[in-house]
Amino acid sequence: xxxxxxxxxxxxxxxxxxQGGQPQAxxxxxxxxxxxxxxxxxxxxxxxxAIFTLLAIFPWAIARDNPQAEIYGRSLGPSAAHWFGTTYYxxxxxxxxxWGTRETLIIAVVSGALxxxxxxxxxxxxxxxxxxxxxxxxxxxxxxxVIPTFPxxxxxxxxxxxxxxxxxxxxxxxxxxxxxxxxxxxQTLSIRGRDYLEAARVRGERSIxxxxxxxxxxMTSLIVATFLGTAVYNVLAAAGLQFLGLGNPDSxxxxxxLYWAQNNEALQTDQYLWAIIPxxxxxxxxxxxxLINYAFDEISNPALARVSLTRTRQLNPVLRRLSAxxxx
Amino acid sequence: MRFVLRRAGFFVLTLWACVTLNFLLPRLMPGNxxxxxxxxxxxxxxxxALKAIEIAFGVNTNENLAAQYVSYLHDLVTGNLGxxxxxxxxxxxxxxxxxxxxxxxxxxxxxxxxxxxxxxxGVAGAWRRGGWLDSILPPVFVITSAIPYFWVGMLLIxxxxxxxxxxxxxxxxxxxLSPSLTLPFIGNVIVHSILPAIAILITSIGGWxxxxxxxxxxxxxxxxxxxxxxxxxxxxxxMFDYAARNAILPNLSGFAMSVGFIVxxxxxxxxxxxxxxxxxxxxxxxxxxxxxxxxxxxxLITVAVLIAILLADIVTAILDPRTxxxx
Numbered sequence: 001x002x003x004x005x006x007x008x009x010x011x012x013x014x015x016x017x018x019q020g021g022q023p024q025a026x027x028x029x030x031x032x033x034x035x036x037x038x039x040x041x042x043x044x045x046x047x048x049x050a051i052f053t054l055l056a057i058f059p060w061a062i063a064r065d066n067p068q069a070e071i072y073g074r075s076l077g078p079s080a081a082h083w084f085g086t087t088y089y090x091x092x093x094x095x096x097x098x099w100g101t102r103e104t105l106i107i108a109v110v111s112g113a114l115x116x117x118x119x120x121x122x123x124x125x126x127x128x129x130x131x132x133x134x135x136x137x138x139x140x141x142x143x144x145x146v147i148p149t150f151p152x153x154x155x156x157x158x159x160x161x162x163x164x165x166x167x168x169x170x171x172x173x174x175x176x177x178x179x180x181x182x183x184x185x186x187q188t189l190s191i192r193g194r195d196y197l198e199a200a201r202v203r204g205e206r207s208i209x210x211x212x213x214x215x216x217x218x219m220t221s222l223i224v225a226t227f228l229g230t231a232v233y234n235v236l237a238a239a240g241l242q243f244l245g246l247g248n249p250d251s252x253x254x255x256x257x258l259y260w261a262q263n264n265e266a267l268q269t270d271q272y273l274w275a276i277i278p279x280x281x282x283x284x285x286x287x288x289x290x291l292i293n294y295a296f297d298e299i300s301n302p303a304l305a306r307v308s309l310t311r312t313r314q315l316n317p318v319l320r321r322l323s324a325x326x327x328x
Numbered sequence: 329m330r331f332v333l334r335r336a337g338f339f340v341l342t343l344w345a346c347v348t349l350n351f352l353l354p355r356l357m358p359g360n361x362x363x364x365x366x367x368x369x370x371x372x373x374x375x376x377a378l379k380a381i382e383i384a385f386g387v388n389t390n391e392n393l394a395a396q397y398v399s400y401l402h403d404l405v406t407g408n409l410g411x412x413x414x415x416x417x418x419x420x421x422x423x424x425x426x427x428x429x430x431x432x433x434x435x436x437x438x439x440x441x442x443x444x445x446x447x448x449x450g451v452a453g454a455w456r457r458g459g460w461l462d463s464i465l466p467p468v469f470v471i472t473s474a475i476p477y478f479w480v481g482m483l484l485i486x487x488x489x490x491x492x493x494x495x496x497x498x499x500x501x502x503x504x505l506s507p508s509l510t511l512p513f514i515g516n517v518i519v520h521s522i523l524p525a526i527a528i529l530i531t532s533i534g535g536w537x538x539x540x541x542x543x544x545x546x547x548x549x550x551x552x553x554x555x556x557x558x559x560x561x562x563x564x565x566x567m568f569d570y571a572a573r574n575a576i577l578p579n580l581s582g583f584a585m586s587v588g589f590i591v592x593x594x595x596x597x598x599x600x601x602x603x604x605x606x607x608x609x610x611x612x613x614x615x616x617x618x619x620x621x622x623x624x625x626x627x628l629i630t631v632a633v634l635i636a637i638l639l640a641d642i643v644t645a646i647l648d649p650r651t652x653x654x655x
Contacts, residue, residue, distance in 0.1 A: 142342070143342045143346070146342060146634060147342075147346060147633070148633050151610065151626050151629050154610060154611075154622075156353065158622060159353060232474055236474075236476055240476060240595075240596050243476075243478060243596065244596075244611060246614075258479070258482075267486045268490055275479075275486070276486075279475065279482065279483075282479070283475035283476070286473075286474025289474075290473065
């Protein structure tokens, strides 16, 4: 929570400042992959995420049962036929957990990506164009930054009964981009006066070219960190909304599993797994994103790998974002 | 002074933006929710109440948007937040007054505790760099920051409520008691708030610890700390009077801000525990489609957060002159 104040939030985490040169986007992605491979924590996170991705793409390969079908005995305990038991409605919990990965992961990745895209546009435009652009864009971002996100989400979604995943994602993007935009703007401001940008301007390049070709590649790691942080935050926010029965309670996702578990008093009626499993899976998915981010401390600042004193100065940017936003 | 004025200007503009948002949201949404609402309540509400809903949501009025907006602002300024539909005919402001103390009590005390405990652990962790405390905290925080608040509450209910039966986990007090300022009642409220408080503590303390630890480590590397060591001052003195005192700034401004978030509180934790504070009220309003109550709660939460942010900025500027020129 300590990071939200106007002054403090302006500085991006020192660990994710860019590295001075102007690398090409392709190289940057290659370097990201190498960094993930060489960092144990990040690699563990990547494997975890890969497993979830496989579950989301091929759920039928692992769970043959239809997650919605109410065809089994009610509230059964775990057994060989139903590894996690069944719900009060006679649905297979294992199938629900596996099939629920898809919607949860889609929300995380798509809303994270779109949010990041919006953050980049708003942040870079504000930072690079300056003047009136900066004043207007930055004001919009600042307002969205200070409005308590979760109550705002509740209010918006309440007026849109039965919105599906696309609607949910839209709302998450609009309410969730501001934190990243703020950091990217600050980062843009700090490199605005660099010589290579001056050179591009003197060459007569247009702003859009400078932003796309000169600025964005140099900020890859900050952009990736923004994506990871937003993805975790959106997983939690979406789960919270679905837990309240907002959105579509008939969809299969971890959040709606929790909703039905709560509605049927699963904890009080000995159906623990119904409530425990989806929450644990949400935590694991969030941890996967947060762990991957450890790789970026090191690519963006190789000195960190050796100098342990400076290393401790950084807080994993994903965690920074989460601790700044734990208002839900 | 210029700094304060600039922040105050932002405060006013943001407040205006939120109020306008609150005004526009129900009017922009496809199929004005108030129309469905009025159909639902038709015959059950008296004409005056229906009229109030019409005004609040801009249905069936011949007024144009601008005129509606003016009367909406006027109502807000005069403190008329409308009438709750769930608790009809109680005005929204009275309903909120009944819940706000519970949230302030639960989330307020928990936030203060999390701040104090978290800051102390952070100081200790930074002081003994690489010690056991320092090495287990970051991984633990990765996990606690990624799990949903409310799910922690559910686990606590399961273990300490349902299984062990150590603590009550439903409502803010025993329903057989009536709220009063007597010791038995207050004791009852405290017992009921233990589990939700632990849920909030577990998931929020990590931020305080890590921020404090990280700033403290930087401060410990400063020359004036070396100087203090060279002078042979006691560890305790260096730790608290030299290092922690300077390192606490980010945490302190964070604290000022989270005071605002107390009101928005832990909506979902209150919901899980049926703890009748503002968050629970918000969910109740949501389920009952009580839009006037919902809007008033949202406005209240936003205003609280805005005031806190304004205070946080001013406090930081007073304590740390370096931030005054920062944007």
